[in-house]
Amino acid sequence: MSTSVTARKLNPQQKLILCDLFAALFCALFGAVYELFSHGVYAYGMLYAFAFPLALGVLPLLLLTMLRAPYPNRFARNAYHAGIAALTVGSLVSGALEIYGTTNPLTCVYWIAGGILTALGAAVYLVSLSKNRPEITAQRDCRPGR
Amino acid sequence: MKIPRYGFAVLFGLALLAFTGYLLADTFLIKRVYTTAGEEPAAQTVSTQAAEESDEIAIVTAEPDEASPTEEPAQAAEPVTTDTTYSDGNISVQLSTYRxxxxxxxxxxxxxxxADYLRTALAENSYGRNITEKTSSMASSVNAILAINGDYYGAQRxxxxxxxxxxxxxxxxGGEDLVIYADGSFGIINEDDVTAEELLASGARNVLSFGPALVEDGExxxxxNDEVGRAMASNPRTAIGVIDDLHYVFVVxxxxxxxxxxxxxxxxxxFLQSIGCKTAYNLDGGGSSSMVFLGTLVNNPANGRKSSERSVSDIVYIGYGA
Known part of the structure; x- marks a missing residue:
């Protein structure tokens, strides 16, 4: 019962923050376990993969909440978080390859796609801010039950 | 058409998963044979530039010279062997264990x-990506008297x-390479300082690119604080060194x-310096480290959680060839 009450209290922005926080925690745990079994060989990509959802996801969303800034629209959210996902997975994969002692040029796809999508999401949000569209405000999207 | 709420996330997640699966398969599983060792290349020299761009093989063969064997060398005499020694007049191997x-x-x-008896072999007798074979298997296929794993060239591009x-x-x-010349001497070079073609022209028979150099000029x-990549200090190791003319040590x-x-x-x-090495070079270590003597695995490779040989790209061996 307490869970459903808690869930009802969370608005979409808070849910998104929790999702990013969970992703960051998962990456930190995954990296720690992977490093544990990698015979002391370490890779920054594996160690710091959690920084992408934390620095690009949790912190900006917290900032928006604190500033009471408008909540990003769905396109901006999707593009931005797809970018974070690509960067995070790219970091983990690059780390795993580095620990194994190999490389693959295809890993650059993660960085390029992640960078473009994240920038696209942020740009769409900024444009929407400049147009001051009321339909994407935090107040509207964050009403309980929406 | 209305897109489901999580439709994009699901589709993108699937695409990301599929791409990652392909990337990992491309890195570790998909075999690409560029050439078979021993095949006569169509031309003496193939443009390496084009080959590099297409990620394919660049074949350049050395000009034949007196030091390059044109026929398989013959075994000198009936070999005398024990569990730790081999001797046949041309080749003498003494195996020791230190603690x-x-x-x-x-x-x-x-x-x-x-120097003709110091040789290298490729997994499945082929050059390519993800072409691997256990050291003992390669040693068996080339009738190696002694073999150690090489530089695992296939893990690098x-x-x-x-x-x-x-x-x-x-x-x-841009790394440090070990050059084994036709006369059996060793040299350490930096890839930034000399091209592979120049090395070949200068009489290099084998070039191993793992490193780093451990001993140079006896020092x-x-x-x-030096390590291979960002590895912990203590690891299984493979190394090769030269003590004197045609006098080598293989160490695992x-x-x-x-x-x-x-x-x-x-x-x-x-350690290598203490046993008299003038030049010594670090080869692929970790789970790859393995030594095979007369068909028997000598050491205890640590391959992940299990104690077994890892399949590798190549070996360095002593023998008369397949």
Whole structure:
């Protein structure tokens, strides 16, 4: 019962923050376990993969909440978080390859796609801010039950 | 058409998963044979530039000279063997085991009458990506008297690969390489300073690109903090060194086990210097480290959670060839 009450209290922005926080925690745990079994060989990509959802996801969303800034629209959210996902997975994969002692040029796809999508999401949000569209405000999207 | 709320996330997640699966398969599973060792290349020299761009083989063969064998060398006499020795008049191998720093180190002292007996072999007799075979299997297929794992060239996309006088890869990785010349002498070069073609022209028979150099001119060439990539200090190791003309040591140290901790590069270099090496070079270590003597695996490779041989790209061996 307490869970459903808690869930009802969370608005979409808070849910998104929790999702990013969970992703960051998962990456930190995954990296720690992977490093544990990698015979002391370490890779920054594996160690710091959690920084992408934390620095690009949790912190900006917290900032928006604190500033009471408008909540990003769905396109901006999707593009931005797809970018974070690509960067995070790219970091983990690059780390795993580095620990194994190999490389693959295809890993650059993660960085390029992640960078473009994240920038696209942020740009769409900024444009929407400049147009001051009321339909994407935090107040509207964050009403309980929406 | 209305897109479901999580439709994009699901589709993108699937695409990301599929791409990652392909990337991992491309890195570890999908075999690409560029050429078979021993095949006569269509031309003496193939443009390496085009080959590098297409990620394919660059074949350049050495000009034949007096030091390059044109026929398989013949065994001198009936070999005399024990569990730890081999001798036949051309090749003499003495296997010893050392215990230092909580680590078991296997040393094969090798004396040859000709540098022709110091050879390399590729997994499945082929040059390519993800072409791997166990050291013992490769040793068996080339009738090796003694074999150790090589530089695992297949795990890298760059770094010179010259084997038995054939240039397979001329893409510089900027690392330190071991050059084994036709007269059996060793040299350490930096890929930034010389091209693979120049090495071949100067008489290189084999070039191994792992590193770093452990001993140069009798002096230790690594510091206490040097490591391969970002590895922990103690690891299983494989190294090769030269003591004198046609007098070599093949060294493998066990590690990552309860019985044997493993060595740091500096510890390994110090040991190699202590047994008289003038030049010594670090080969692929970790789970790849393996030594095979007369068909028997000598050491205890630590391959992940299990104690078994890892399949590798290539070996360095002593023998008369397949």
């Amino acid at each position: 230092l720093l909580e680590t078991t180190v296997y040393v094969a002292d090798v004396r040859l009458s000709s 760059s770094g010179y690969v010259i084997r038995n006088g054939v240039l397979y890869r001329s893409t510089s990785g 230790i060439a690594v510091s206490e 140290a066990d590690g990552r086990t309860s019985d044997s901790d493993g060595l740091s590069l500096h510890e390994l270099a110090t």
